[in-house]
Amino acid sequence: MSSTRHCRAARGADVAPLVRIIAARHLPIASLALLGLSLAPAAMAASITVTGPAVDDVVNGNCSIVEAVRAANNNAAVDGCAAGSGADVIVLPASGSFSFDGSKLFGLGSQNALPEVSSNITLQGNGSTLARSSSASADFRIASVTGSGKLTVQDTTITGGRSEGSGGALFSGSETTLSLVRSKVSNSYSADYGGGIFAMGVLTVTNSSISGNTASQSGGGVYMYGDGAKATVTGSTISGNTAFAYGGGVYAAGGASATITNSTVSGNAVSTDDNGYGGGMALRYSAATLTNSTITGNRAGPGNGGGVNSYGSEVAMRNSIIARQRGGRNCVSDSPLAAAGAINLDDKDGSTCEGFSVSVTGFLLAALADNGGPTLTHALTKPDSDAAIDAGDNTVCATDLPSGAGNVDQRGRPRSAGARCDLGAFEYQPPVAPPPPPSDGGSTGTPPPASGDGGGGGGNFGFVALLGLGALWLRRRLRLRSG
Numbered sequence: 001m002s003s004t005r006h007c008r009a010a011r012g013a014d015v016a017p018l019v020r021i022i023a024a025r026h027l028p029i030a031s032l033a034l035l036g037l038s039l040a041p042a043a044m045a046a047s048i049t050v051t052g053p054a055v056d057d058v059v060n061g062n063c064s065i066v067e068a069v070r071a072a073n074n075n076a077a078v079d080g081c082a083a084g085s086g087a088d089v090i091v092l093p094a095s096g097s098f099s100f101d102g103s104k105l106f107g108l109g110s111q112n113a114l115p116e117v118s119s120n121i122t123l124q125g126n127g128s129t130l131a132r133s134s135s136a137s138a139d140f141r142i143a144s145v146t147g148s149g150k151l152t153v154q155d156t157t158i159t160g161g162r163s164e165g166s167g168g169a170l171f172s173g174s175e176t177t178l179s180l181v182r183s184k185v186s187n188s189y190s191a192d193y194g195g196g197i198f199a200m201g202v203l204t205v206t207n208s209s210i211s212g213n214t215a216s217q218s219g220g221g222v223y224m225y226g227d228g229a230k231a232t233v234t235g236s237t238i239s240g241n242t243a244f245a246y247g248g249g250v251y252a253a254g255g256a257s258a259t260i261t262n263s264t265v266s267g268n269a270v271s272t273d274d275n276g277y278g279g280g281m282a283l284r285y286s287a288a289t290l291t292n293s294t295i296t297g298n299r300a301g302p303g304n305g306g307g308v309n310s311y312g313s314e315v316a317m318r319n320s321i322i323a324r325q326r327g328g329r330n331c332v333s334d335s336p337l338a339a340a341g342a343i344n345l346d347d348k349d350g351s352t353c354e355g356f357s358v359s360v361t362g363f364l365l366a367a368l369a370d371n372g373g374p375t376l377t378h379a380l381t382k383p384d385s386d387a388a389i390d391a392g393d394n395t396v397c398a399t400d401l402p403s404g405a406g407n408v409d410q411r412g413r414p415r416s417a418g419a420r421c422d423l424g425a426f427e428y429q430p431p432v433a434p435p436p437p438p439s440d441g442g443s444t445g446t447p448p449p450a451s452g453d454g455g456g457g458g459g460n461f462g463f464v465a466l467l468g469l470g471a472l473w474l475r476r477r478l479r480l481r482s483g
Helices: 002-026 029-035 065-074 394-398 458-482
Strands: 047-049 088-091 097-100 120-132 143-145 150-159 170-172 177-181 184-186 197-199 202-206 209-211 222-225 230-234 237-239 250-253 257-261 264-266 281-284 287-291 294-296 305-311 314-318 320-323 329-333 344-347 358-360
Touching (some): 047 065, 065 088, 065 120, 143 150, 197 202, 281 287, 294 305, 305 320, 329 344
Parallel strands (some): 047 088, 088 120, 120 150, 170 197, 177 202, 197 222, 202 230, 222 250, 230 257, 237 264, 250 281, 264 294, 281 305, 287 314, 294 320, 305 329, 320 344
């Protein structure tokens, strides 16, 4: 019975386009309306090009970034900006510098440099920077996403935001989607939660960095709250962020979840007294999955989790490193890590988390640095990092990205350079041995290449001379015959 219904449904799907074609040719428009058939074309995405690093909102014939967001939100032309239509792309000039002085602000409480994003917008930054001006007297974040809006930020730096509320640089509501691709959120401040980003909806961070942000309460880099808050962090670095209470780098609470893959959480901090929990990451009634990631150099209060602090939460780890924190323990949790059969490493510092199959002393990582790729990483070095090299699970490495693709580290370099892949976000690449020296003192058995500077050209000279003599002999023979 079920299969019969499926066949009927399939036939209906095949016939529907044909019905539309016949109806369009033979029936009047009014009849089409009665049949529920529409000839209206689907909305096409618009490309809105911003002319120079303008931030004004006055009619002067140009298209500023402020006017471009308005045009996209309202599907209407604004000043020199084309009308938006469906999912829009706002194109910024290459390496543009957009500075907001706060002379005109937007959104609830006038806390945003840009109009609130309520439609589907991709901000194609082309290396541009969006910043709160150092001379601005008002406090404001750079952007917020509200309603069911979707904002994708590509190849853009967002910096210097300063909010009296949550989200120093970016704020996203509970029904929204916020995505960062090859972008940076830095040096922003919240007087409440989320120094860099406050997210209650879907958050995606890919090949990006969140660094140097501060929250006076919790979530220095990122604060996620609520059942709808779902973060996916891939190939990214969260570093140098600070908060007072929970989560110097990341704080997830109230049912939020985070999936962190091929990423680094480093150098983040919370208060060093008893009020500081989770220098790298704090979880409270939430969930997190860490795969091939590195959490190191973070700081919390004594006895608390300098790397990870989990309460009432589910934490799963695979092929990851939590080691060498600057303060507090590597990992503190009131329940075991969900790490059955997984391989993870910590150094012996009195962590209360269970689920580490490799626990060593003397383990070291190189400093956070540019080791290639779009973000900073901690390199594995020999012999200091030997415990993590060739210690991972190749099956995990082969499928370590949410898309299903794998076998690359945070930098995009191939995994399994040795017999097994490495733990953490960085895959050690053995040095390439130089070719062996010639065994006969210099000769390789191969004639030297021809050169135009006299070096190695003797063989060529003899060959040319021989050709010349041959030509003379042939000419003489021809003269004798003709005579």
